[in-house]
Amino acid sequence: MADGKSTDKEDKDLLRKRVPSLTVQSPIFLNTPADKIPKHIFEKFLDAVATQQGRKLSNRYLKDLRALYNWGVRNDHININPLKHIEPKGEDQYKKYVPPPEDINAVLLAADQEDMDLILTIYSTGARISEVLRLTWDDINLEQNSITLWTRKRKGGGMQADTLAMTVKLNDVMQRRWKTRNKDSQYVFCKNDGSRFTGDDHFIKKFMPRLCEKAEVKPFGFHAIRHLVATILMDSGKATLGDIQHFLRQRRATTTEIYLKSLKPGSSAMADILDGFENVQAGTKNAPKM
Numbered sequence: 001m002a003d004g005k006s007t008d009k010e011d012k013d014l015l016r017k018r019v020p021s022l023t024v025q026s027p028i029f030l031n032t033p034a035d036k037i038p039k040h041i042f043e044k045f046l047d048a049v050a051t052q053q054g055r056k057l058s059n060r061y062l063k064d065l066r067a068l069y070n071w072g073v074r075n076d077h078i079n080i081n082p083l084k085h086i087e088p089k090g091e092d093q094y095k096k097y098v099p100p101p102e103d104i105n106a107v108l109l110a111a112d113q114e115d116m117d118l119i120l121t122i123y124s125t126g127a128r129i130s131e132v133l134r135l136t137w138d139d140i141n142l143e144q145n146s147i148t149l150w151t152r153k154r155k156g157g158g159m160q161a162d163t164l165a166m167t168v169k170l171n172d173v174m175q176r177r178w179k180t181r182n183k184d185s186q187y188v189f190c191k192n193d194g195s196r197f198t199g200d201d202h203f204i205k206k207f208m209p210r211l212c213e214k215a216e217v218k219p220f221g222f223h224a225i226r227h228l229v230a231t232i233l234m235d236s237g238k239a240t241l242g243d244i245q246h247f248l249r250q251r252r253a254t255t256t257e258i259y260l261k262s263l264k265p266g267s268s269a270m271a272d273i274l275d276g277f278e279n280v281q282a283g284t285k286n287a288p289k290m
Helices: 007-018 039-053 057-072 101-110 113-125 129-134 168-179 202-215 222-235 240-249 266-277
Strands: 144-154 160-163 260-263
Touching: 007 129, 039 057, 057 129, 101 144, 101 202, 101 222, 101 260, 129 144, 144 266, 222 240
Parallel strands: 160 260
Antiparallel strands: 144 160
16 A cells, blocks of 8 residues: 555455444345435434434444445446435534553553553554554664554545654664564564454454453553543643644645655654653563653
């Protein structure tokens, strides 16, 4: 995916993972051709889901169905997308749980070296777990102290790259992992056979629940670490909302944002802030808290 383009097979594979089992919810999706289902049927279905299972799930169905029909239109399987003008339902806001730094430390102390490396990579980059699992050694430049993360675009299904400065802790992690790497694998984090982990692997699904239970802290997931990073950057008083948005790569997919191959503005400053935060320990198993 280095050219940022998606293939027809990749589009279909992505949709197969994203689109839920609609036939369980409504038999009409099984018995009616896709191009024969009118808009009002989808509206009725989405209203029922919102009433019975919540607006958030209803909006997820809307998003995935829209993506499915857009794919069908692009590939000339159907002529129109009946969901194009259906608006998502308003959702009640809720406060997401952000673990305190001491809980992150407790989890790090409960982790072995391999587990710790994965957590510190997420912490040092604010990356999504899928981005970290995609990392190859071509994405790590130890001499220039940079790391490149690949993200699937919100539109089109292709991949786009973002290059960030590494923290001192992360550089230490990557230096050590490079020396002890599986030379038969291109991946920074890989299975024993050299293949890469995915979010569907049992090991990844149970990774954080296992460590939180072992550390005896309130359960949190990989994404909560990303929220903690945002909180640390904001509380530092040294980063603006724009800086944090760039660092976390939270932006709309537009024609001017297909590829960003240079270092993000301010990414070195963001790395310095995270390195200077004293409540998350260093990246070796026997290191004391900073």
